[in-house]
Amino acid sequence: MTPTRGLMREGPGVEPVFHAFVHRVLFVQPIAGSNVTYIVDTGDGTGLVRPMLLADGGIVEGASPTEQHRLTLTARADSSLESSPNSPTAQKFEWRLESLHAAKDAGRPPTARVMYSFIEDEFFDEDPRGLFWENVVCIRSFFMSDDEARSVDPSVDPAALTPLTRYLGRLTMAGSTVRRYVGMHTTVLREMKTEEERAEALREFFGISIPQEDLEFIRGRGAELVQS
Numbered sequence: 509m510t511p512t513r514g515l516m517r518e519g520p521g522v523e524p525v526f527h528a529f530v531h532r533v534l535f536v537q538p539i540a541g542s543n544v545t546y547i548v549d550t551g552d553g554t555g556l557v558r559p560m561l562l563a564d565g566g567i568v569e570g571a572s573p574t575e576q577h578r579l580t581l582t583a584r585a586d587s588s589l590e591s592s593p594n595s596p597t598a599q600k601f602e603w604r605l606e607s608l609h610a611a612k613d614a615g616r617p618p619t620a621r622v623m624y625s626f627i628e629d630e631f632f633d634e635d636p637r638g639l640f641w642e643n644v645v646c647i648r649s650f651f652m653s654d655d656e657a658r659s660v661d662p663s664v665d666p667a668a669l670t671p672l673t674r675y676l677g678r679l680t681m682a683g684s685t686v687r688r689y690v691g692m693h694t695t696v697l698r699e700m701k702t703e704e705e706r707a708e709a710l711r712e713f714f715g716i717s718i719p720q721e722d723l724e725f726i727r728g729r730g731a732e733l734v735q736s
Contacts, residue, residue: 533626535562547579555605555623562603576608576618602627642730644706646681648714652690660691679713681706684733686713701735703727 534548536559549556556577560568564581583600604625608618652675654666660675669675677690679697686698686709697713700706703723710716726732 531624531626532631535628535630549605555607567608570607574610578606578608578620580604580606640731643683644681644726644731646710646714646716648679649676650679651675652677656690659693681709681714683731700733703733706733 536546536548537543538546545562546559547556547562548559556568557571558568560566560577560579563579566579567576569575570577581600581603584602602625605623606620607623608620610618652660656677657664657666657669657675664675666674675691677688680687680689684700684706685696686700688695688697698705698709700709703726704720707718707720707723710718
């Protein structure tokens with residue numbers, strides 16, 4: 509059993525608009541020695557209530573006989589991925605789950621609504637995590653001085669450098685430390701222990717001003733500076 513992530517639909521409309529990958533759908537292969545795959549939905553109101561074969565055009569019953577769910581493999585209208593070289597047809601790689609509801613008038617067709625879309629890539633609990641999950645990161649480039657340029661490249665004539673070819677150094681903040689990089693030389697400019705100190709460093713070194721009252725929004729998060 510492996511999880512993937514779905515794009516939730518924003519709201520009513522003829523052409524659905526999807527948000528980011530915020531909905532979990534499970535891929536299940538229950539038959540030993542077979543790659544026959546079912547999808548299992550773990551929520552979303554009027555979504556799936558029973559396993560569904562991962563197959564284009566498949567239909568399963570919903571919560572009652574008046575409701576069905578249909579799965580289709582389709583292409584995004586705004587996709588630039590071609591199904592083959594110079595093909596006018598976009599590549600079909602996105603699955604869409606539709607909810608079908610019987611009309612009160614027996615003579616009318618059921619109404620259909622796309623609930624969400626998903627792809628076949630596997631996602632894991634660690635995927636949303638990363639450098640920015642537990643760190644505040646900031647980078648700013650600056651032009652090296654003539655002496656700094658010569659320290660990096662003794663043969664250079666700084667006067668001959670143009671705005672497009674001048675050498676750059678970097679200021680970086682990662683977590684609790686601000687560093688200055690010039691070529692292979694690194695200098696630690698500031699070590700911070702509190703969010704107040706980090707806010708001051710952001711203002712001083714990077715020109716970013718954070719109001720004092722906004723510091724509360726990082727409290728309790730993985731990136732918060734906590735004194736040991």
